[in-house]
Amino acid sequence: SQTIHQWPATLVQPVGSPLSLECTVEGTSNPNLYWYRQAAGRGLQLLFYSVGIGQISSEVPQNLSASRPQDRQFILSSKKLLLSDSGFYLCAWSAGQGARQPQHFGDGTRLSIL
Amino acid sequence: GNSVTQMEGPVTLSEEAFLTINCTYTATGYPSLFWYVQYPGEGLQLLLKATKADDKGSNKGFEATYRKETTSFHLEKGSVQVSDSAVYFCALSDPNTGTASKLTFGTGTRLQVTL
Numbered sequence: 070s071q072t073i074h075q076w077p078a079t080l081v082q083p084v085g086s087p088l089s090l091e092c093t094v095e096g097t098s099n100p101n102l103y104w105y106r107q108a109a110g111r112g113l114q115l116l117f118y119s120v121g122i123g124q125i126s127s128e129v130p131q132n133l134s135a136s137r138p139q140d141r142q143f144i145l146s147s148k149k150l151l152l153s154d155s156g157f158y159l160c161a162w163s164a165g166q167g168a169r170q171p172q173h174f175g176d177g178t179r180l181s182i183l
Numbered sequence: 184g185n186s187v188t189q190m191e192g193p194v195t196l197s198e199e200a201f202l203t204i205n206c207t208y209t210a211t212g213y214p215s216l217f218w219y220v221q222y223p224g225e226g227l228q229l230l231l232k233a234t235k236a237d238d239k240g241s242n243k244g245f246e247a248t249y250r251k252e253t254t255s256f257h258l259e260k261g262s263v264q265v266s267d268s269a270v271y272f273c274a275l276s277d278p279n280t281g282t283a284s285k286l287t288f289g290t291g292t293r294l295q296v297t298l
Contacts (some may be wrong), residue, residue: 089297101283101284103283111290112288112289112290112291113227113288120283127284159226159227163283163284167278167284168215168276168278168279168283168285169234169276169278169284170279170284171215171217171276171284172229173229174226174227175226175227176225177225178224
């Protein structure tokens, strides 16, 4: 069966520090991968998605970037964190077989910026 | 563009009460529709789905029917339990986005079930 792992589960970082969140998927090949941010009490905002290695689509302009160095690895990064980057970050995958596939989510990373 | 509208929460029910959470959508074409559930401090879990008009998705006593004529996908459960307390998200998948399954989410509805 397929599983998705995100780490770390929680992270406290000072303003201006770098960020690297990692997500890996097991049990499937060529998945589509997604990064979301969920602000407290709010819905989900799609940040990036990827349909293949090295292919990244950005949905909103921001202080973050994403990379996909391997088929089942998706990384969310920042060079200098802002206070507004605080939130709950969720990684998800879907089967790479078209737009009707459901997405499956990891357990998330809660990021607090001080 | 696509959009999903959910009823405002929180919804507070007594155990064994009937649950309805309303969801309506706006989309071009024929999207797939999903309900996700998020328990405190966790990621989202797929609860059920429907891919075409009149499909009924069901899981764990929850069900929702894809109503194209009313562009709705209301979530129902006949008898809720305290363990159903969570935030519920309605979402649609735009079939016109190529290979990626880009979801549009509603803002979520918090359900609290009390004894």
